[in-house]
Amino acid sequence: MPSGRLSVVVTRRLPDVVETRLKELFDVRLRDDDTPMTREELAAALREADVLVPTLNDHIDSGLIGQAGPNLRLIANYGAGVDHIDVATARQRGIQVSNTPGVLTEDTADMTMALILAVTRRIPEGLAVMQSGQWHGWSPTAFLGGRVSGRRLGILGMGRIGQAVARRANAFGMQVHYHNRRRLREETEDALQATYWESLDQMVARMDVLSINCPHTPSTFHLMNARRLKLMKPSAVIVNTSRGEVIDENALTRMLKAGELAGAGLDVYEHGSEANPDLRAMTNVVMLPHMGSATVEGRIEMGEKVIINIKTFADGHRPPDLVLQ
């Protein structure tokens, strides 16, 4: 199929350079304003396109996939996580799904460290005092946080991003521990100075900081449920830059309110932008609007990956970032 004639529908505004390149290569329909498509608009896009480029805002479930037109052959997701797409149903219908792994690893790991530091060193509280003009000079007892160096960091999910977090944590003098479906090779563990815990419960109970870095799948949904959250030390902090659904957000909120956990750094929420409002009122909770991968470079590289996946597919080959589930 000649790539120039491929009809590509993009569901969201993308960085200008990415949109320009897409226009050069394909018969592309871009979005005029930066809002997610409605379900009706998504259904129409699926009917008309050869290739759909969605983002994590688009819930492409089996109902929508059932409405796809006969030409739809590739869903080239702009993003690494594909928990918003029913990949199994798509594949059954002969529609391939690709994503953009690798290019947001370092940025997301940076944001994980930023949240660890922000929560443990109380950075937002300091910022708020400066912004309100209420700082009256240095005090031996003000804004005391916890020392990061020497603390035990438990990484839940030791894929690319988890490993990038481990490298950073080493540089900060943290002791790195991890739980993963599969244990890493010994050389990798040695290089990351990481201790493996087969039992997630046991790891969780001993950590000072727990970082969620596993994807959201049916088996990781609420992996940090109320029971497991209660295993954490009351002095511990939890940080999530992965997907909100991995933590039972209501249980977490209750525990933070009750002082059963020291703090949380959250970039993602169980119900997307509808974070539990009680979290917003807590000074020991640092909340960000899902910006872990939000660097200019990262978002352009994500676009480049999308383009490579579409072009490879158009040339009759298997897209390099095909999602196999």
Ligand code: DGY
């Ligand atoms: C992804 O690509 O899945 C990220 O969550 C976007 O930041």
